[in-house]
Amino acid sequence: MKIIKGCPSTSMNDYQLNTTTIIRHAARNFPEREIVYRNERGVFRYNYNEAYQRIKRLANALKKLKINPGDRVGVLDWNTNRFFELYFAVPGTGAVLLQMNLRIVPEELIYVVNHSEAKLIFVDESLIPVAEAISSSVPTVKGYVIMTDKNPACFKTKLSPVYSYEELLADAETDYDWPMVDETSTYSACYTTGTTGRPKGVYYSHRCIYLHTMEAVCYTGINWNDNFMQIVPMFHAQGWGFFFAAAFMGAKIVLPGRYLVEDIGSLVELMIEEKVTVGCGAPAIFMPMFNYLRTLEEKPHFGGARFLSGATEPPLAMMKGLKEYGINIIHAYGATETTPLAALNLLKPDMESKLAEEEKWDLKRRQGLPVTGLDIKIVDPEGRELPHDGKTSGEILIRGPWITGSYYNDSRNAESFVDGYWKSGDAGTIDSNGYLKVTDRVKDLIKSGGEWISSVDLENSIVGHPKVLEAAVIGAYHPRWEERPLAFVVPKEEYKDQITKDEILDFIASRFARWQLPDDVLFIDEIPKTSVGKISKNALRNKYKDYFRSFKKC
Amino acid sequence: MKIIKGCPSTSMNDYQLNTTTIIRHAARNFPEREIVYRNERGVFRYNYNEAYQRIKRLANALKKLKINPGDRVGVLDWNTNRFFELYFAVPGTGAVLLQMNLRIVPEELIYVVNHSEAKLIFVDESLIPVAEAISSSVPTVKGYVIMTDKNPACFKTKLSPVYSYEELLADAETDYDWPMVDETSTYSACYTTGTTGRPKGVYYSHRCIYLHTMEAVCYTGINWNDNFMQIVPMFHAQGWGFFFAAAFMGAKIVLPGRYLVEDIGSLVELMIEEKVTVGCGAPAIFMPMFNYLRTLEEKPHFGGARFLSGATEPPLAMMKGLKEYGINIIHAYGATETTPLAALNLLKPDMESKLAEEEKWDLKRRQGLPVTGLDIKIVDPEGRELPHDGKTSGEILIRGPWITGSYYNDSRNAESFVDGYWKSGDAGTIDSNGYLKVTDRVKDLIKSGGEWISSVDLENSIVGHPKVLEAAVIGAYHPRWEERPLAFVVPKEEYKDQITKDEILDFIASRFARWQLPDDVLFIDEIPKTSVGKISKNALRNKYKDYFRSFKKC
Structure with missing residues (x-):
């Protein structure tokens, strides 16, 4: 960052900001x-x-x-x-x-x-x-x-x-x-x-x-x-x-x-x-708290307490339920590298008055507005800033006075910081009101022709098909587009061999741009899992990374 | 201020605090x-x-x-x-x-x-x-x-x-x-x-x-x-x-x-x-605001608005009156050199619940608690820090990141700053709860044997005497004590020549330490005034500054 000097001031600028003061x-x-x-x-x-x-x-x-x-x-x-x-x-x-x-x-x-x-x-x-x-x-x-x-x-x-x-x-x-x-x-x-x-x-x-x-x-x-x-x-x-x-x-x-x-x-x-x-x-503690409160005969009321909730999206039922006890769950976003307050979900006055109840709750699940003093932007794989249209998804980059600028004595700094920003590894959208929504981890995004495609969005849409049990989408190497989406589908037992690639693609077509759709859909018996039961995309990536090298689109 | 360095950090410390960010x-x-x-x-x-x-x-x-x-x-x-x-x-x-x-x-x-x-x-x-x-x-x-x-x-x-x-x-x-x-x-x-x-x-x-x-x-x-x-x-x-x-x-x-x-x-x-x-x-605007509100047929309500009031002590009647309209007057203290927020009057939770209504109002007139991040102390004429007993009065010194450390290109800096603090020129007390009360301007204080004596306190006490119309107290040079208080009293017309020095001193004796009492009381026909009607202590000081050189206490 280039810093310019103006006229010297007479304020006590050497008085250091210290925790002792607090x-x-x-x-x-x-x-x-x-x-x-x-x-x-x-x-x-x-x-x-x-x-x-x-x-x-x-x-x-x-x-x-x-x-x-x-x-x-x-x-x-x-x-x-x-x-x-x-x-x-x-x-x-x-x-x-x-x-x-x-x-x-x-x-x-x-x-x-x-x-x-x-x-x-x-x-x-x-x-x-x-x-x-x-x-x-x-x-x-x-x-x-x-x-x-x-x-x-x-x-x-x-x-x-x-x-x-x-x-x-x-x-x-x-x-x-x-x-x-x-x-x-x-x-x-x-x-x-x-x-x-x-x-x-x-x-x-x-x-x-x-x-x-x-x-x-x-x-x-x-x-x-x-x-x-x-x-x-x-x-x-x-x-x-x-x-x-x-x-x-x-x-x-x-x-x-x-x-x-x-x-x-x-x-x-x-x-x-x-x-x-x-x-x-985080919901991991607020959820049991909510469940415990429901067991009480005498219903306590916290009089409008403000509880910031981080880590994951707070479930709607929990937010609504705690509200009954006078607890406002405020969704906040951050990470160790952001100290952590980076964004916080608040409703603007006109939203309070104009939005329908369910629209408000839906909005409250988002990560919210960047707090004052930080620069937050979303960028495409080439680092170009993306529009705030609530649709275009990109990696979330953050800089500001309480954001980490490097890791201590670490050789991995080059991959984590760019142009003075910390690369969060999260992918998200920003809408025209400034609200941030985290959609993915970047490593789960697919880089195709300089654009992101969300594997999680594709997976969520595919599993909506009545014949589908499980789905996973990875980015496989493509000579022209760098990566293209490749979908894996496990059909429900009763539909095995009774489902086609086109059925899947037709089913999700209305929700995606044409170039975002998978280039191929493979039917398999089981999605590989990690020891803790999460989908192991790495296993799929390792096996199928070169799938499109020899692939001919029909 | 001596600043020590610890371990280098990895935060973005070079991200400058700028008004543009806001x-x-x-x-x-x-x-x-x-x-x-x-x-x-x-x-x-x-x-x-x-x-x-x-x-x-x-x-x-x-x-x-x-x-x-x-x-x-x-x-x-x-x-x-x-x-x-x-x-x-x-x-x-x-x-x-x-x-x-x-x-x-x-x-x-x-x-x-x-x-x-x-x-x-x-x-x-x-x-x-x-x-x-x-x-x-x-x-x-x-x-x-x-x-x-x-x-x-x-x-x-x-x-x-x-x-x-x-x-x-x-x-x-x-x-x-x-x-x-x-x-x-x-x-x-x-x-x-x-x-x-x-x-x-x-x-x-x-x-x-x-x-x-x-x-x-x-x-x-x-x-x-x-x-x-x-x-x-x-x-x-x-x-x-x-x-x-x-x-x-x-x-x-x-x-x-x-x-x-x-x-x-x-x-x-x-x-x-x-x-x-x-x-x-400031009261100069809140007072007419209050008076105007009282003329309205339909009484508006501001729903608990927070109005900070500076410059002078807010009159009790005004604070109470505006409260009826849903306006909370919060007494704040500061000066151009403090940007200006230095102290602010808030009641602590135990005060809200324990103090009687009138005690609360009385407290609200004070300048209040120093805001977080500033060092505020009261000192005697030699610069020694004075106790927070709510009684001992000293000059208020302030330092902190938004306090002025010098005047721009000015030869008068030496007299306005000491040990990294700005000398406010105000005299005040701090009580055991941390509440600051401004009592005087320092130039109206009397320096006697290394201690301050408040001329304003003496004047306020003396005019409480039923025979007194007006009073002024100055510090006159004293060979041993540096200054000693000298009181001037204008009796009410009907008591002219019917009031004595001892009557005055007896009347105020219980409110002051013995050494704080004036060494002499002079009865005069009129207190000199400035063109705008304020007491001209300078005129009295010029005329009586050497009064105690030849004075023999009886």
Whole structure:
């Protein structure tokens, strides 16, 4: 990006955007506002002032443990108050909080720790086995802090040396003189794990998280009257980081600890008890929440709570159902690389008044409008920007101050970033109102003559045929068009050998342009599946990639 | 400020915070949302997309007029849609929008234009005489653009060369490739005028206005459902710049044009007509607004509109009265140097539930809590930080990313800034809940033995005595304490010669510490006044400054 300089200004431009500013503000202006946390022993509460005093002690303890600015400090923990404290203490000293994903295999966790060269790891009592599983393979780690008030000797762990979180705090001084950390320095690191290849390091800057925090406030309207519950696990993409937004505005924070979907009943009871008004999560948690609410004799009402929902499209029945309990599900779109807020579904005033009820619900399932401050575009395979007509689908590219511009120390950067944009790998459309809709993963798109064809759209249409059991569509190499769609169809048992290629093509013809239709349809007995039961397009691609080389269209 | 560096991050930290991002976002995602403007000919409306097309044409026109990045471009205008367009077009090209205050005398305006070396001035038709009054004394100005759709020859003005705003736009191309302007470059300049000395230049950076805009969104909760009216004149401190916040979130904007308090009836009617929900202003406009509302037979209701009120303490009767019309007056605190949002009065949830009604109203008159991201402290005359006890008064110092760090090219900087903070010149207290209350101007405080004594507090107490008509308190030089308070009292006619120094001191003794009481009380016939009727402390200071040199306390 070419940056031009104008007239020098007189503003305090060197005042750095820092996460320390956020917690200090909460402690100064909302010292009495509660932070509620739950662990195995019950529900506890302290306040921003008390949390801040502990954060300062923790910063002093880090100094004693020889953690210097720039050093990486790993954390293995659930949604606890101690994780919350670490999120401010570690980056506040200039060090980096390394988020350790509890859901990845030891080999990947070892890669993450070694790649980041973490020097110290904080471990929740319950996660000592996870740390032990990797400890012999992470030579940069010089110590472990067990998040406990017990003496570390109680645990008979092979981790060494070990310290106790509460003992460190008790021994530390309360006063800590926070440095002003350069805003482009890393505050936290998170590794994103794809289906293939090694995890990739996203190193978020203080500036990135500060601006994302303000943006989260702008788009949720969270303020000092709200009660925010941290539902998303805090060990990945900082659990979306909306707890920063809560602290920014002096909202109450509720940290539910370890058990989320595993004990949905007690999570919902905690929500009711603490009068939660803002949260974020995914259908994977909102669905069981909805089901649990339906079992209650006394119907609770959350008074118009705003719950952002990410990961996948929220089911309509769930959105409508939760609305009955005073919960608004707001579909949001993002990824680890976007910190993650990139788009959010809101209805414009004229839509509220003019659209029919069902049209509104249909619209609410989309990913929504890009939030202010980001550039989002859709492009064809050659990188040309595509029109916002709600039909033309292209890869979604994103840039902006809280978007990742590269992976940390990674040789795969060239394929993931282009012209200053991050390539999301998602394919989608943008309509004339600016609403983004994700339609596909790009790897499932077919590149034909410089245009995308959606394999998922073709599959969904083909399985609508009454004789079809399953379908898969891949792009096979074509000498003239680069790729052309090739369809595989498994007929229902009773229609085996009683269905033709033309029947299939005629059936779907009205929904596609002529050039988007498959060049051929092959009938097979079974679609190959992966170990977890997903369609294995790779198996089909490997076998049929050269199908059109010798193919003669009749 | 010492800044430390940590680990380099992978975020897009070079994506600059720019005002262009804000209007481009509004045009992309809320193209159809209205901007309503009123002028002599009636009420008109266009939308963000149409405004944005004109802004791009304007940027092209500026290029044709040879305005380069860094150049200053003056504007003489009311709250119009063209001023709104200029606020994005001029800084978007990298040039500086110079706000020309319509309320200052020609000599000061000449100083402002010459000090800023403005190259071009935009002038509303109605303000041609203002431009003509200075045009022979501003050699850097190379041309004038009259904000009109008429041919400039119609105006028979001595301004030369002159251009017509609408002709420039009509001739310009629509496509404009916005540069990414370095965020520390100036977006706009505003000169602050004190009671003494030359105006001082505040040169706001793009970064400053961008962060201030987000902060304004956070603290007003303004969003796409809101209708914002620009009440504060746009020619000073960008009229508080909340129209940026409106554009940031896709809110409707209402620009009332020239007549504000002068035609309060039609302003209120426009508010009702356009269903205004957010605004900012001062008691000087809210008071007449309230009085007008009371004359209406049909009582309008604004449904909980949020109106920020600055400049002076909002009268209780006005706040309570407007509440009946569904308007919440929110007391805000700031200055030209703070862009201006520095503190804002909000009640915390426990206050809402626990305080008695009158206690709440009393609290609402205070300046409120510092907004997130700023450091605000009160200090004694030696610069030592004072406690937050709600009693101890000190000078209010402020620093943060949207606070001015120096005046542009000005020799008076040393007296206005200290340790990275801006010295507000206001004296105030901060209570244990963090609420700021402005008590005085520092120049009216008395420095005694390293402590402040409030002359205004003493005066207010003394005039409470039943025999007293008027009182003034000054600080007079004292060889040991630097200054000591000296009180002047005008007795009511009927008590002349029937009141003693001890009576006065006994009367106020319980409200002050012993060392805060005046060392002497002088009875006089009249307190000297300025030409506008304010107490002239300077006259008293000049006459009595050495009073304590020879004073023997009895």
